[in-house]
Amino acid sequence: MSYSHTSFDVPTCPLCQRPIPKDVPQSLHHLIPKLKGGKGGPTVLLHHICHKEIHATFSEVELAQVYYTIDSLKGHPRLEKFIKWIAKRPPEFNSRVPSKRKKNRRR
Numbered sequence: 030m031s032y033s034h035t036s037f038d039v040p041t042c043p044l045c046q047r048p049i050p051k052d053v054p055q056s057l058h059h060l061i062p063k064l065k066g067g068k069g070g071p072t073v074l075l076h077h078i079c080h081k082e083i084h085a086t087f088s089e090v091e092l093a094q095v096y097y098t099i100d101s102l103k104g105h106p107r108l109e110k111f112i113k114w115i116a117k118r119p120p121e122f123n124s125r126v127p128s129k130r131k132k133n134r135r136r
Contacts, residue, residue, distance in 0.1 A: 043099045044079045045112050047120045054123060056080035065093035073099065078123055082111050 039048045049055050054077035061067030075083075086107050087096050096102050103112065115122070 040074050042076050042079055043073050044075055044083075044102060044108070045115045047076065047116065047118075049074060049076055050120055053121045054078070058083060060092075060097045060099075062089040062092050065089055067093070076115075076120070078115065079111075082108065082115075 039050055041047070042049050056075055056077045057072045058075050058080050059067045060071045060073065083092070083096075083102060086105065096105065102108055
């Protein structure tokens with residue numbers, strides 16, 4: 030599915046490759062989490078739903094050590110499935126993102 034825009038300055042989400050119009054919820058993603066040494070490091074502009082999916086999938090440690098590039102994020106099976114699903118939606122589409130993986134809790 031393709032979407033046309035009249036403005037030349039509409040950024041493209043590097044995760045899902047859909048345009049990010051200025052009126053659509055968007056987020057800056059630190060490729061290396063700020064708490065893991067990424068403060069002041071590279072960031073990428075993403076749709077808010079794409080950003081939420083990244084943080085629902087990975088821990089801060091995983092993002093810092095393994096998934097600190099767009100290509101590595103795209104290569105993860107859960108994000109591959111998400112990208113195929115979200116690519117069929119218009120840029121303004123927003124939905125709830127499944128919560129983070131459940132951690133073992135001590136009682």
